[in-house]
Amino acid sequence: MIKSVLIFNNHGKPRITKFYQQIDIGTQQALLQEIYSLVSKRPDTACNFLEGSQMLGGKDTRIIYRHYATLYFVFVVDESESELGILDLIQVFVESLDRCFENVCELDLIFHFEEVHHILSEVVSGGMVLETNISEIVSAYNEANKLKKRSGTIATISTSGAGAVARDLGANFANTVTSTLQNTLQTTVNATFPTFRRSSGFNT
């Protein structure tokens, strides 16, 4: 079971925090800070499994993360999840974000936090993996987005406005993110996943 999904940036600023168990917000914050302090010390060459959280505790609870340019994607899971599988799941999630936002960057996550939550809810539901097929995820998101736009003019204005801002403010930013994202895709992913891909089971 996935216990938590956290996204924060290189400075430890939370972007998305999702806990599949109800714990009080102070603990949430403290846990995020602890994970940040541990994870930020690690070089990108280190493995993606984080040890040493004092707060988290729990038998067989694992912290699995990926670092994309300015963002850390952290999944806290228990033993019933496959370690390598979760790494792929993070990849699926990020690729879905990339497809939904067209070259995703940190600003997208800031200005569209509701949408990001929505995309996440299409990938993980109640702490369990719901869908791993990126096109399914993206189409579900797009469908909902259309409905949203139809259902309220305010939403359309605000989202398009935000989009414009995000592009203006963070043009380079977006570029760096995507480029590094591509890089990480190539480097880290190559290491583990092409095999996974080739075996054809991954996204069918």
Add this chain to the structure above:
Amino acid sequence: MFEKSLTDLIRGIRANKKNEQKYIAACLQEIHQEVKSNDPDIKAQAISKLTYVRGIISYDMSWASFHVVEVMSSAKFFQKHSGYLAATQSFRQDTDVLMLTTNLLKKDLASGNHLEVGIALNGLSHIVTPDLARDLCQDLVSMLSHSRPYVRKKVVLVLYKLFLKFPEALRLSFPRLKERIDDPDSSVVCAVVNVVCELARKNPKNYLSLAPQLFKLFNTSSNNWMLIKIIKLFGALTPLEPRLAKKLLPPITQQIQTTAAMSLLYECIHTVIIGEMLTSGGNSDALAAMCVNKLRIFLEDPDQNLKYVGLLALSKILPTYPKLVAENRDIILKCIDDHDISIRLRALDLVVGMVNKKNLTDIVKRLMSHLLPSNNNNDSSSDHLLPSTLLEPAYRADIINRIIYICSQNSYSNIVNFEWYIAVLVDLTHVAGVNVGDLLTTQIMDVGVRVKSVRQYCVKAMQRLLSDSSLLENSKFSESNAEVLYAAAWITGEYCSYLETPNDAIGFLVQPGVTKLPHNVQAVYIQSILKIYAQWANNLTYNWNEDSRQELLRFTEMIKDNISMFCSSTDLEVQERAYNAREIFSIIHQHLTMTPDNSFDVKNDIYASTNKPPDVISELYPLCFYYELNPVAPKAQKKVPVPEGLDLDAWINEPLPESENNESEEEEESYGYGYTQKFGGSGDLIFSSGSGTAIGRRRGRKSSKKKYDSEEDEELKEKRRKERNERIKNDPFYISSTGKDLVKNSKSDRQSKRITEEIDVDSIPVVRLTMDEFTFKTDKKKSKKSKASKKKEDRHSPPPAPPVIYTDIGEMPENATISDEEKDTTKVGYNNPWNTISNKTGILDVDFSGLSNIDLSTPLGKDEKFPQTAVYLAPEEVRRREEERVRRRIEERRIKQAQESTSRTKKNKDEKQKSKASLEITPKTKSVENNGEQSSKSKKAPKKKRVEETDDRKKKGKKDKGKKPKKKNLTLDVATSEHNNVVVEPHRISTVTIKTLVDSDDIQVLYTLRLGSSTEVKNEPPIMIADFTVRNNCSSQYPLSKLAFAFESTSDIQFDKALIEIGELQHDEQKSVTIEFKVMGIVGAGLSVSGNITYEIQSDEETKPNSDIPIRFELPMAVFMLNIPKMTPEEFKSCVSKTADFPFTGSTSILLNTSTNLIEQSFQNDVIRLIPMAMGTHIVEQIPGAITVYGRSVQGYQVAGLAKLTVEKNLVVEELEIPGSAQNTGVRIELKCTDQAFVDGLIREIDYLFRKEL
């Protein structure tokens, strides 16, 4: 108004980086206002902003919960989405507004838009509470067959969350959930596997029945995500079912060999390991070797992630195949020095399991190097992050714990050189940098005491520690590990004979800084000073001269002065010991100074007197060193042999009567006092734990002390005890406890007497509490350490140090046999005893306790049903159900009674037939259906006709048993024909049923209901006729008199003539009466008629007083239906197609609990019979699995209905032939009507009837 949009807020926050807090505070102020706005858009926007703020500054938004619910209920999709998001992020189990969401969720779950359903499901997965789970589980389960896979997969996952909160739902819905394994959509299947995988972690045996399906999936699916989950699931199942393991081996082996996906490969290997497949026989060694070889690929891979999981898997294989792991020692050792701390920690786990005598020193050296950054830089590949992780206190503590664990495991069996180990421990003290003082202290003490050969080295090392001023200076920091000085002081004190320079040692113990040490350490310091002094002074006495006297005097003075600094300690223990010691030293000092004074008087005796050291010195030595301290074997107490002839199971004493109990309890109390005393002081901490003797003696001492304190009681108790001893002296079942009692009672003036009385105890080879020992040592500190079981010879001469390197057994009681089982059976469990973190419960752990108790192997009981939302029932509905329940019970009782009294009822011809009709039919169908024409007949329903019907009924009943019915009545024959294909049923089953109104000891009343007119009566209340049949049932055969029916007219029901008088009724006589009434109320709202029956029983002797029985019966919907000519399917179609005529609809689903092959038959029999019966309609058309019905009520309401069988064939299940696999079969009934209340009433009655019948 210009409210900030969410984007504005975010932009604002980003623009105000410098005073973000202030800006957010201002925004929150605005949000507070906006949230209360009447404009739903503004409210939704405010909630959206609030959710954002909550995410970035951990703001508690629980105050807005109500507004969140408001936004959740918004009709606009994007607002609903915001609302649900806010709820998932901020609601907790105790959020009070959650109870408001039940209906909202119900509505959203039933929404036609699957996206809305999706967000509701996602929201529910977060906020579900036990209440919500209970109220919604039925809705969710029915959604498992939703047309969209998008909804189905979400429902499946939400169900798991539901189970956690409401475990009962698991049993109720598991059959339905199981069916989804064969869902055509792979995501849904994946979700089911996911949920089952989670469930199986708690209680795997429940899910063994799924194994065939899973096995098939495993062999056919190519979805790696799902394969991984299935593999994990098998890992949980195989330990329970060895056959499954055998069956799985070939496909898993194949996967391991062929798969290109590393994650799948890893999970396969992992399952092979944890699924205990390696131990299940066969060529398991080859398999294990293959796994390890594959894992080696992981370890050698440059990708750190693979290395990590490889190590993880190896650690799982370690307990069973340590040799295979050892083959990879080179890589594992390399991993210890990996720059990545995660990998290092995993490698350490393995190393701990790999240690042996040969590599111990090497491994410890490697581990130690992690604590010394300077050395490490050379060893490992250059790494800028190394120092930071090395300085991590948790990591250092972990390393130290592991070092000590691997060295001390299995009673130090891996250590060859204990001097080396002591050196390691001392080094650790210096380099630890974290607080591990307690651990090190225990280790040093343990080794120092147990291993005699190392003592000399140990003492030397400890003296060095004592002299280390840096330890003293930093003692206030917990990382300094100044606690180790406790061990240092104790060992130097206890084994001071090894000291080369005792004076120096004492000097270290009394140096000024020591008062800063922890109190328990100071206490040991004082004790050690005494010991060392005693040893040293005693040595001096061997060649005693003036010099030594002077030296001793000077030294004593010094100690006496310095020890005063402990006297002002705030700790009582330290203070007490300090005063004690100072007193001793001043006595010695006095003696030393006295001696020369005396010698001045007698000049000639100078030498004589100085040659003789003061006695007090020679007495001090045995005080401290009379007995050697030896460790006691952990099982010593258990090993005390049972003396011959002693039966431990026999009563020693008959259970005493009440009065005597008081006394014995009183004595017990004094025992208790001794036991509960905490072991005082700190000198005796570790070695007393395993020894019963220490406790025993202490008990004696303590209780004696207590007695001493209460002198007055003593007299009384002594008297009582004597009385008791007298009483039990001759009791053969009682072993005289005189000896023991006296020991407890030891007061100095009685001791001599006691010793002589103690003979008995000696003969029992229990650890002895011998008196001589006791007298010798009372109140001497040292006595704690001596072991009572020591032999006498040992006691009197200091034992020569035996050439034991390592005493691994410890002291055993005499006569104890060292058997094989004695060998260390405590195998080191593989649950990381050194790792304190992993055993803690996690903050994100879920409470599964409810789920693990659910057993899915037993079939559902009758009383197990989905909980109905009873809370929301209208009062009349509650009443109605209650009545139904009561009526059902009465009915059952009546049937039983009827069966018993069959013989009684054959007297009167008329009556006989009548009763037969009711008796024979009721047991089978519970209600008698009449043929159609019946209801249209006149008021006087002729009994003859009824008999005929019952005959037909009987045949129908027989048909059910498989017999062919006689072709007497065409209509019935068609209905009951065995051909199950297209049948157009030409007859109409009417609804006149005979029901029981009263069935008491005296009287039985049956009734039927029918309409007063055979045509539509519009604009007028319908007239209803009730026919009653009354029978004297009186057991004593007395006639009934003054029999009368009285009915109550209400606003709904009006009687023209509310009273019917029947008069007298002989025994077994039967009379029929009829009454007419108008139905004024709304049909469909559950109308009922009530009244009462009064009568008297005339017995010979006396007339019993009036009996008054209240009666009450319902007016079922079907009664209001007219008997109209049958409609053709064409007419029906044209009639129904005009939807405007039927503006009101109703529908229901009924689950049929029959297996597949019987389902159609069941539909034929039950559904076709029951639906027209419940509705009073006739069947228009019948095709296999569906019927259409039509009817018209007396008020002119029209009802058209469609009932169809919904079966989902489950081919896979059939193939695998899993017994008891329930089918998703049911009947869906949809009605159209011209009146809302009427159709509602119909639906309710259909539901009720089916529940009752099926």
